[in-house]
Structures are given as structure tokens and as C-alpha cells.
Amino acid sequence: MSKPLLTVENLRADIRMPDGVLSAVDGMDLTVTRGETVCLVGESGSGKSLTCDSITGLVSSRKIDVSGSVRFDGEALLEADEATLRTIRGNRIAYLFQNSHNALDPVYSIGNQIVEAITFHDDDPEPEPREQAIELLETVGLSRPGERVDSYPHELSQGMRQRVALAIALAADPDLLIADEPTSALDVTIQARILELLEQLKRERDLTVLLVTHDLRVVARLADRVVVMYAGQPVERGPVDAVFETPAHPYTQALFDSFTGTTQKTHEQPAATGCRFASECPHAVDDCRTERPAFEAVGTDETTSHQAACIYYRDGRDRSKVLERATGVATAADSLLEVSDGE
Ligand SMILES: Nc1ncnc2c1ncn2[C@@H]1O[C@H](COP(=O)(O)OP(=O)(O)OP(=O)(O)O)[C@@H](O)[C@H]1O
Numbered sequence: 329m330s331k332p333l334l335t336v337e338n339l340r341a342d343i344r345m346p347d348g349v350l351s352a353v354d355g356m357d358l359t360v361t362r363g364e365t366v367c368l369v370g371e372s373g374s375g376k377s378l379t380c381d382s383i384t385g386l387v388s389s390r391k392i393d394v395s396g397s398v399r400f401d402g403e404a405l406l407e408a409d410e411a412t413l414r415t416i417r418g419n420r421i422a423y424l425f426q427n428s429h430n431a432l433d434p435v436y437s438i439g440n441q442i443v444e445a446i447t448f449h450d451d452d453p454e455p456e457p458r459e460q461a462i463e464l465l466e467t468v469g470l471s472r473p474g475e476r477v478d479s480y481p482h483e484l485s486q487g488m489r490q491r492v493a494l495a496i497a498l499a500a501d502p503d504l505l506i507a508d509e510p511t512s513a514l515d516v517t518i519q520a521r522i523l524e525l526l527e528q529l530k531r532e533r534d535l536t537v538l539l540v541t542h543d544l545r546v547v548a549r550l551a552d553r554v555v556v557m558y559a560g561q562p563v564e565r566g567p568v569d570a571v572f573e574t575p576a577h578p579y580t581q582a583l584f585d586s587f588t589g590t591t592q593k594t595h596e597q598p599a600a601t602g603c604r605f606a607s608e609c610p611h612a613v614d615d616c617r618t619e620r621p622a623f624e625a626v627g628t629d630e631t632t633s634h635q636a637a638c639i640y641y642r643d644g645r646d647r648s649k650v651l652e653r654a655t656g657v658a659t660a661a662d663s664l665l666e667v668s669d670g671e
């Protein structure tokens with residue numbers, strides 16, 4: 329296995345609230361190896377965006393304390409100064425947000441904005457930056473790129489603007505693309521096209537991606553590996569096939585269920601100690617409320633990297649009930665994912 333490009337260990341984002349501290353990210357661990365796509369999934373508010381923003385120093389609020397360890401290609405990012413971080417964000421880690429299409433500057437042509445991103449990254453670009461801009465517009469699937477390069481954002485549709493935002497992200501030829509819900513603000517047909525584009529870029533450019541989404545269809549299509557988050561904590565991780573075949577953690581099972589429409593989500597206050605999912609978990613026992621579960625291997629084969637942070641996967645525990653449910657939700661999700669494949 330090659331060395332990870334990004335290693336996040338015990339990342340925390342503590343938000344100082346009027347009534348105490350909210351651990352919005354609480355011990356995140358994550359690795360991304362070159363060429364792979366890692367998907368961060370979890371419901372709204374689980375800390376996905378805050379995890380990404382903490383990695384690249386984008387958390388600007390003074391109320392939020394970020395700690396832990398983030399290493400990007402050997403560099404310790406949490407200790408880096410703002411100038412270093414800005415250079416890394418401009419050159420090596422690119423961002424695509426849900427609202428990137430609205431973040432384009434209305435007073436500059438899209439070509440100018442791509443050229444600016446190219447020259448920020450490379451002060452002697454070859455070929456000539458305007459030419460590169462046109463190529464990038466072609467890469468992201470904009471028709472008539474030679475004409476469109478002189479368009480202004482307001483002359484383009486929302487979907488086209490999101491493609492332009494992706495072109496700007498790619499202009500620096502980044503080592504890592506962080507895509508935070510890149511399609512959720514777009515209508516369904518445009519979503520599908522942008523996803524297709526990301527799939528294609530992954531194949532053709534060997535792009536390394538950290539992708540945030542709450543849509544399991546997106547995960548199934550794009551992920552190599554998955555990390556499931558609940559209330560700021562990672563609860564399950566593993567290769568996408570393993571996680572979709574055996575959604576092992578009771579929270580992952582609930583997530584699959586809500587995706588297939590089987591259950592209504594209730595919202596309890598997550599427990600302060602122990603497993604945060606305990607109050608909603610159908611399998612919770614006393615131990616779950618007192619100690620925070622460590623990651624355990626899901627399969628019997630210790631070499632697989634599919635793990636769940638749930639005491640049922642400890643040696644000697646009977647995991648059969650939890651696994652039984654895994655089979656059920658996996659089958660339900662499977663049929664849904666297959667149906668959507670045909671769109
Ligand atoms: N600047 C902030 N001030 C106060 N609370 C914040 C701030 N940013 C995030 N939070 C809180 O931190 C938690 C995690 O937020 P985050 O945006 O990371 O969730 P998310 O998983 O990305 O959700 P979504 O799917 O809705 O984007 C939430 O409870 C949110 O309310």
C-alpha cells in the first residue's frame with residue numbers, strides 16, 4: 329500500500345457555546361491515499377464539513393478550537409501558518425463546495441478567473457494560460473469552450489457555473505480535491521452529469537478526492553473507501569463494497585434505512601460519554617453508555633480494513649443480531665441503488 333497523501337488523527341473541533349462546549353468533531357481519523365476517493369458520509373450536522381474545513385485551516389470562527397494531527401504529504405497542517413496554508417489551498421488542495429457556482433466573481437469573465445487560478449499556481453505556465461483555460465473548460469464538459477471562455481457567470485446556467493467552479497479547482501492541478509456536497513444544490517439531472525464528470529476525472533486524471541455527501545447513491549458511484557460519521561465521531565470505515573455489503577454499525581444501518589425510507593429518524597441528544605449513538609440504538613446495552621467503543625474488525629478476517637466502532641464487534645461478543653440487520657438493510661439499499669443505476 330502506498331503512503332497516504334493525507335492523514336488525519338484524533339482531529340477535534342470544539343465549539344465554545346454559551347452553555348458549554350460542543351465537540352462537533354470528536355476524534356476523527358482519516359487517511360486518503362493517492363488516486364483514491366474517500367467518502368465522508370453522515371447526516372446533517374455530523375461534522376463532515378467541519379472536518380474538511382479543519383484540515384485546510386478554513387475554520388475562521390474564533391469560537392472553534394481545532395486540535396489533533398493533520399499531515400498532508402508530510403506537512404503538519406494544523407501547525408502551519410496562514411501563508412503556508414494559503415499556498416497549499418491555492419496549489420495542492422482544491423475545494424469544490426455546494427455553492428461554488430455562486431462564489432464565482434460576477435465582474436470577471438470565467439476565463440479570467442480560471443487564468444488567475446492557473447497563474448497563482450504557476451508563474452510561467454505552459455501552454456499559455458488562456459489556452460489552458462479553454463482546455464479546462466473542455467475537460468469539465470462545457471460545450472463551445474473557445475467562445476464560453478469570455479462569458480460572465482450570469483450568462484451561464486447553474487450547472488455550467490458549477491462546472492466552471494470545478495475547472496477553477498482543477499486549474500492548480502491539485503494533489504487533492506475536497507468536494508463538499510458538490511452536487512446537492514443542483515437539480516437532479518445536472519447532479520447526475522456532474523457526478524459522471526467526477527467519475528471520468530477520477531479515471532482519466534487519477535484524481536485524489538475527499539468527498540462529502542449524505543447521498544448513498546453518490547457514495548456507491550464514486551467511493552473507493554467510506555468513513556461514516558455520527559455526531560462528530562467516525563463509527564464505521566472500510567472499502568465501499570464491504571460497507572455496502574455489510575453495513576455493520578447500527579448507525580450505518582439506520583442511515584441505510586432512512587435512505588430506503590424504512591424508518592423515520594428520531595433525534596435524541598447524543599450521549600456525552602460512551603457511544604454517541606447509544607440512545608437511538610436498538611441494540612444498546614449498559615456498556616455502550618459508559619465507554620467509548622474502539623474500532624473493531626467487522627469480518628473474521630483481521631486483514632480487511634472494514635471496521636466498526638461498536639462493542640458488538642469485540643472478541644467474544646455475539647454480533648449475530650447486528651449482522652442480521654446488516655443483511656436486511658444492505659439488500660434493501662441494493663435494490664434502490666440498482667434502480668438508480670439505470671437513470
Ligand atoms: N461556526 C459555527 N458556529 C457554531 N456551530 C457550528 C459552526 N460550524 C458548525 N457548527 C456546528 O457543528 C456541527 C457540525 O457541522 P457541520 O457543518 O460540520 O455538519 P455537516 O455534517 O457538514 O452537515 P451538513 O450535511 O448539513 O452539511 C453542527 O452541529 C453545526 O451546527
Ligand code: NI
Pocket residue numbers: 376377378508
Ligand atoms: Ni456540510
